[in-house]
Amino acid sequence: MALHVLYEHAAGYALFGVKEFEEIGMLLPQVEASILDLARFNSIVKLVGFHPFKTAVAALNNVNAISEGLLPDDLAAFLDTTLPKSSKKKQVTLGVADAKLGAAIAEALSVQCSHIGVVPEVLRGIRHHFPSLVKGFTDQSAAVAQLGLGHSYSRCKVKFNVHRSDNMIIQSIALLDQLDKDINTFSMRIREWYSYHFPELVKIVPDNYLFAKVAHFIKDRKSLTKESLEGLEELVMDSEKAQAIIDAAKMSMGMDISVIDLLNIEMFAKRVVNLSDYRQQLAGYLHSKMNNVAPNLQTLIGDQVGARLISKAGSLTNLAKYPASTVQILGAEKALFRALKTKSNTPKYGLLFNSSFIGRANAKNKGRISRFLANKCTIASRIDCFSETPTTVFGEALKQQVEDRLKFYESGEIPRKNLDVMQEAIAAAAVDQNASAKKKKKKNKRKVDETNGNGDTNGADESQQLNGSTAAAELDETVNSTNGEPKKKKKKKSKVAEPAEEV
Numbered sequence: 001m002a003l004h005v006l007y008e009h010a011a012g013y014a015l016f017g018v019k020e021f022e023e024i025g026m027l028l029p030q031v032e033a034s035i036l037d038l039a040r041f042n043s044i045v046k047l048v049g050f051h052p053f054k055t056a057v058a059a060l061n062n063v064n065a066i067s068e069g070l071l072p073d074d075l076a077a078f079l080d081t082t083l084p085k086s087s088k089k090k091q092v093t094l095g096v097a098d099a100k101l102g103a104a105i106a107e108a109l110s111v112q113c114s115h116i117g118v119v120p121e122v123l124r125g126i127r128h129h130f131p132s133l134v135k136g137f138t139d140q141s142a143a144v145a146q147l148g149l150g151h152s153y154s155r156c157k158v159k160f161n162v163h164r165s166d167n168m169i170i171q172s173i174a175l176l177d178q179l180d181k182d183i184n185t186f187s188m189r190i191r192e193w194y195s196y197h198f199p200e201l202v203k204i205v206p207d208n209y210l211f212a213k214v215a216h217f218i219k220d221r222k223s224l225t226k227e228s229l230e231g232l233e234e235l236v237m238d239s240e241k242a243q244a245i246i247d248a249a250k251m252s253m254g255m256d257i258s259v260i261d262l263l264n265i266e267m268f269a270k271r272v273v274n275l276s277d278y279r280q281q282l283a284g285y286l287h288s289k290m291n292n293v294a295p296n297l298q299t300l301i302g303d304q305v306g307a308r309l310i311s312k313a314g315s316l317t318n319l320a321k322y323p324a325s326t327v328q329i330l331g332a333e334k335a336l337f338r339a340l341k342t343k344s345n346t347p348k349y350g351l352l353f354n355s356s357f358i359g360r361a362n363a364k365n366k367g368r369i370s371r372f373l374a375n376k377c378t379i380a381s382r383i384d385c386f387s388e389t390p391t392t393v394f395g396e397a398l399k400q401q402v403e404d405r406l407k408f409y410e411s412g413e414i415p416r417k418n419l420d421v422m423q424e425a426i427a428a429a430a431v432d433q434n435a436s437a438k439k440k441k442k443k444n445k446r447k448v449d450e451t452n453g454n455g456d457t458n459g460a461d462e463s464q465q466l467n468g469s470t471a472a473a474e475l476d477e478t479v480n481s482t483n484g485e486p487k488k489k490k491k492k493k494s495k496v497a498e499p500a501e502e503v
Helices: 021-026 028-034 038-042 056-067 073-082 099-109 119-133 139-159 166-195 208-218 226-236 239-250 259-293 295-301 303-313 316-321 324-328 333-342 356-360 363-386 393-411 418-454 457-466 470-482 484-502
Strands: 002-008 012-018 045-052 092-095 112-114
Touching: 002 056, 002 119, 012 073, 012 119, 038 045, 038 119, 045 073, 045 119, 056 073, 056 139, 073 099, 092 119, 099 112, 119 139, 166 208, 166 259, 166 303, 208 226, 208 239, 208 259, 226 239, 259 295, 259 303, 295 303, 295 363, 295 393, 303 316, 303 363, 316 363, 324 363, 356 363, 356 393, 363 393, 393 418
Parallel strands: 002 092, 092 112
Antiparallel strands: 002 012, 012 045
8 A cells, every 4th residue: 555645835735655654554653753853754755746836826726725625626636647546456545634625635536535544643744844855945935935825815714704794793792781781880870979969860860871961961959040941951851850850959958069079970970971872873883784794683683682692603604503492592501501410491592582572472482482583593694694685574574473473372373384474585585686686787877877978989989898788778778768657667566565575
């Protein structure tokens, strides 16, 4: 049996022949000891062929293919020409570092591949002595090739992120939860601090955000007059409450406070108000990101619950790979393992408990509706992850299914079948895609017309030759302009059909 080892380097592919494979396999500890010695290792391993990469782009393409377990064309051609053919007397085995790559080579070239036994140790020695095994290759050139390919590979992975912008969702929901805790703590602190001076204000204005704004407006309660009634009405949005604040300020039991203390309270109240305003802006940012990344999941269970599911799973792709049983108890891992350890009842829901559907269900139906909701969340996340054009049609259909299931648990009304609902949602999504495609075509036509109108006639002729479909598009526009009514009817039908199919 003849063993050949494939080594992938940043500079190219190298194929090495290993002598006395059977004896080496039996004396594996001796091979491990002789790896660091170049003279002893060179007597075992011999270079058979080396295929350098022509450009950095070719190296990047080959590395991307190998990382995904695919066989590049360059590697297939190199192995086909360099690797000796196996016969009945001598069978050739190819040693590889990656099992997936070995499976791809075995399927494409019908070569027996191995990644266990002596192969990892031989590859370790090749990696250690590679600049010395290849003529005209130095440690400096190897380091430069590895550094350049590593930078381009990492840049490519960051640029073409398969998770899209869900990492932004993970960071924003984490910051949103932290802001909620901080604002709650700061609001309690300002309530206690300002209540030394004006204790009656807590009962009149129980809301934390309004309390901070009113405290920042009032400052010293003795400065309140009838002239400040309009400003209080704008803040509180209630004339009776504003008048009650002024009356309570005149009869307050609070102690007098110095100017320095009031100044610090005013600054702290302003910080709390600014934090609350930023929290609202962050919630709007999260809504827009969820609408772009996971519109169906957002439509089904809302912004924050969907974002927490994505954050707990790590990415939208991971969430789409989870089964519905995992999504149901996502966030309740401690309770699950405690229940398994004590052999008690397992939890019925995790993060899904924050959804409004579970809150509306009866106590005996909470587990059933959470299981049903987890199933629909799994479907929505998979549609969002793997669909090319984002749409909310499926999310609305799935949400209506959950509503129908709630009615079924309460009144016994039988819901529609899932197959019928999904077929209608697919038809509605196709209508939306056609409408969006028409809008894009119209925009492109307008741009082409503007460029042709502003440019010379020769430029217009060239653009018409390059875009061969513009002449046909202009004919379509003239036909539609003469017969404009049927086109409007089609648009009306599509708009009317969408809510009917979603219902």
